[in-house]
Amino acid sequence: MKRLSPFIPIFILLLLPFELNPYWLRLLTSFMLLACLSYSHNLLFYFLGYPAFGGIAFFGFGAYAFSILYNSYNLPFPLSLILGGLSSSLLAILVAPIIMRLKSHYFAIATLALQLCLMELAQNLEITGGTMGIAFNVPKDSNLISYYSSLILLSVLLLLTLFLERSRLGLTIKAIREDEITAMSIGINTTLYRSLAFVIMALFLGIAGGVFSFWNAYVDAPTLFNPMLSVKTFFILTLSLSSPVHGPLLWSFIFEAIFEMLWSRFLVLHGLFLGLAIVLLILTFPKGISWKRF
Amino acid sequence: MEKVLEVIDVKKSFGGNRVLEGVSFSMKKGEIVGLLGPNGSGKTTLLNILSGLVRQDSGEIRFKGIDISRLPPYKRARLGIGRTFQIPKPFWNLKVLENVEIVCHHIQGNVKVEEILKKVGLYELRHRKGSELSLAQRKRLELARSLALSPSLLLLDEIFAGLNPASIREIQGVLKGLKEEGISILMVEHVIKALVGLVDRVLVLHEGKIIYHGSLEGMMEDKEVRRAYLGERYLAFEG
Numbered sequence: 001m002k003r004l005s006p007f008i009p010i011f012i013l014l015l016l017p018f019e020l021n022p023y024w025l026r027l028l029t030s031f032m033l034l035a036c037l038s039y040s041h042n043l044l045f046y047f048l049g050y051p052a053f054g055g056i057a058f059f060g061f062g063a064y065a066f067s068i069l070y071n072s073y074n075l076p077f078p079l080s081l082i083l084g085g086l087s088s089s090l091l092a093i094l095v096a097p098i099i100m101r102l103k104s105h106y107f108a109i110a111t112l113a114l115q116l117c118l119m120e121l122a123q124n125l126e127i128t129g130g131t132m133g134i135a136f137n138v139p140k141d142s143n144l145i146s147y148y149s150s151l152i153l154l155s156v157l158l159l160l161t162l163f164l165e166r167s168r169l170g171l172t173i174k175a176i177r178e179d180e181i182t183a184m185s186i187g188i189n190t191t192l193y194r195s196l197a198f199v200i201m202a203l204f205l206g207i208a209g210g211v212f213s214f215w216n217a218y219v220d221a222p223t224l225f226n227p228m229l230s231v232k233t234f235f236i237l238t239l240s241l242s243s244p245v246h247g248p249l250l251w252s253f254i255f256e257a258i259f260e261m262l263w264s265r266f267l268v269l270h271g272l273f274l275g276l277a278i279v280l281l282i283l284t285f286p287k288g289i290s291w292k293r294f
Numbered sequence: 295m296e297k298v299l300e301v302i303d304v305k306k307s308f309g310g311n312r313v314l315e316g317v318s319f320s321m322k323k324g325e326i327v328g329l330l331g332p333n334g335s336g337k338t339t340l341l342n343i344l345s346g347l348v349r350q351d352s353g354e355i356r357f358k359g360i361d362i363s364r365l366p367p368y369k370r371a372r373l374g375i376g377r378t379f380q381i382p383k384p385f386w387n388l389k390v391l392e393n394v395e396i397v398c399h400h401i402q403g404n405v406k407v408e409e410i411l412k413k414v415g416l417y418e419l420r421h422r423k424g425s426e427l428s429l430a431q432r433k434r435l436e437l438a439r440s441l442a443l444s445p446s447l448l449l450l451d452e453i454f455a456g457l458n459p460a461s462i463r464e465i466q467g468v469l470k471g472l473k474e475e476g477i478s479i480l481m482v483e484h485v486i487k488a489l490v491g492l493v494d495r496v497l498v499l500h501e502g503k504i505i506y507h508g509s510l511e512g513m514m515e516d517k518e519v520r521r522a523y524l525g526e527r528y529l530a531f532e533g
Contacts, residue, residue, distance in 0.1 A: 168396075168399050171388070171392060171395075171396050171399070172396060172399060172400070174385070174387070174388065175385050175388065175396050178385040178386060178387060178388065179383045179385065181347060181383070182379070182383040182385070184346075184347070184366070184367040184368050184371070185345055185347065185367050185368075185371055185376075185377050186371055186376075186396070186397045186400070186439055186440075186442075186443065187368050187371035187372045187397060187400040187401055187443060188368055188396075188400055189366075189368045189400075190368070191366075
């Protein structure tokens with residue numbers, strides 16, 4: 001039962017759409033996409049100890065790739081999603097030899113630089129629609145498709161996190177996080193595992209970007225490369241430090257609920273209140289909250 | 295006897311600071327060699343070069359006849375070169391058992407983790423986390439991890455430093471057992487007393503050069519070694 005506990009919310013989410021109006025459907029999709037961003041980033045942040053503060057770059061890149069393939073080339077939705085994810089992975093493979101040489105805050109800054117470069121490119125290229133972005137027609141049931149796509153992605157990421165938490169592969173990656181030099185000296189090919197984690201993170205962020213585009217029916221650079229997405233993600237990951245399996249799911253839900261409540265009640269000042277809420281939560285729980293407490 | 299390690303004219307500089315200036319020596323199977331020298335003489339740099347953590351500027355390193363000069367650290371480890379660090383580096387959040395098991399996932403062959411833990415005296419503590427171990431236990435854990443590589447050569451960096459006499463005796467016993475199994479050991483050490491009756495010979499490094507190569511007893515009498523450790527003025531005082 002304990003092993004199944006993270007999947008209880010997934011089962012509930014699986015059945016919920018039949019009871020929900022479009023507003024709640026969109027709100028829950030937004031929550032699941034935030035959880036997907038958190039789990040994807042956690043592959044690098046929690047398991048490997050690399051904070052990809054600009055990991056949103058791969059989210060945006062995958063979103064644009066999806067939008068172009070789905071909108072301009074009329075490829076089917078699932079194929080566009082997968083190709084969007086793979087294009088983000090390809091980008092990760094290309095930049096990994098440079099970025100993965102760096103560690104801690106240097107690594108974080110390099111990923112932020114990548115995010116800003118891609119944002120500038122997206123705003124100036126014709127294929128991405130420049131500052132106008134890309135708007136596209138989505139089918140009538142797009143809310144439901146986005147909902148279930150997010151749910152499938154979330155389930156895969158949850159399974160992957162559980163697998164890494166309990167497998168030999170996860171143990172190896174955690175050893176690199178603990179001490180990379182020692183890991184090398186006991187026969188672990190650290191470059192391979194670091195690059196693998198980076199590429200897998202990019203794959204899932206790219207797919208999440210695709211689902212987001214479809215859900216939003218419009219993409220532009222400020223939306224896709226919005227630093228607020230990174231802030232939200234790393235706030236959730238900080239609170240999830242001691243609970244990498246359940247934490248991102250729980251905190252994404254709480255965060256999205258707080259955000260929605262503030263946004264709907266304080267249209268102008270919601271950013272200020274959100275900032276205060278983040279500071280208070282981080283100060284109260286600097287090492288995160290363990291699921292075991294509940 | 296079969297040569298396990300050959301170090302041929304290895305040189306290394308960090309900026310303008312020449313740390314190793316043409317170091318050459320070899321080791322045979324089952325031999326224990328002490329690598330001594332004053333602080334800053336290049337001992338740890340040499341271990342780092344042998345384990346692949348630092349690349350030499352020139353020279354060659356051969357392990358069991360294979361040129362490993364350009365191999366990355368993980369490939370050298372998989373070939374059978376184990377090492378421990380001056381400051382033990384267990385994986386703090388992993389259990390003792392996991393710390394050793396993780397090595398077995400990356401090498402070929404059938405390694406019995408529990409036997410290794412018994413050999414180094416950590417079997418009873420196998421479910422404790424790395425962070426819960428004392429200094430002596432951490433050093434044993436590092437040794438256990440190196441042994442999980444089924445090594446032919448062990449590079450030990452100050453394994454006796456900070457240990458009490460009882461712990462030193464126990465680790466001496468383990469090392470003697472490894473020698474009997476045919477494992478060669480190159481050990482950097484400052485606790486000279488702990489090497490008595492353990493090492494077959496010693497190398498003394500000073501300012502990046504080997505200034506002495508021979509028995510531990512002979513080293514005590516060597517003028518060059520005394521000058522390196524005690525300085526010119528002390529020798530003049532001795533007459």
